[in-house]
Amino acid sequence: MFLNLPRLAFLGTVLSVLVGCASEEMPEGLPELYPVTLTVHQGGAPLSGASVQLIAADPTLSKWVTGGSTDENGEAVVMTHGKYAGAPAGKFKVTVNKTQTEGSANGNDPSVSSQVIMFDLVDAKYRVVTTTPIEVEVTAGENKLDAIEVGAAVKDAAAKL
Secondary structure: OOOOHHHHHHHHHHHHHHHHHHOOOOOOOOOOEEOEEEEEEEOOEEOOOOEEEEEEOOOOOOOOOEEEEOOOOOEEEOEEOOOEEOEEOEEEEEEEEOEEEEEEOOOOOOOOOOEEEEEEOOOHHHHOOOOOOOEEEEOOOOEEOOOEEOOOOOOEEEEEO
16 A cells, blocks of 8 residues: 555644643643633524623732633633633623624725724613622632623624724
8 A cells, every 4th residue: 555645644633732731731720610601692582693701809819811702592602711611710700792883994095085984782871890789709610690681782883993
């Protein structure tokens, strides 16, 4: 049987990448994480496609970025650094963001006018850590948190792109 050297090198590279991914080590100092699921409602209905971030009150935990995105039921499964399931135990402020764009970009053609406008769809007080009234506590074990309500729907112009 004849093996093609480039094909063998390619297979070796793929195998080493797969083995490397399977044995990825946790970051140094990562605290124990606990499963967290939370639901976001807007105007009493589930809010899908929103970004949820938990900001730790404890400064020693603040380097661990924790959050998730809501599904069609408004439910978010919280991850730390976007790839480790759960969040460390502690108290957190919660911010919720959702944006929508309207208009279209016309590529690289400078002779064609284009305008894309971005809108924030969640009240500003829920989007910023210093103004959000939402606080949660993550404890050891599984955490299915109470539904979070972010008030009535808004459509605030955020930026023109």
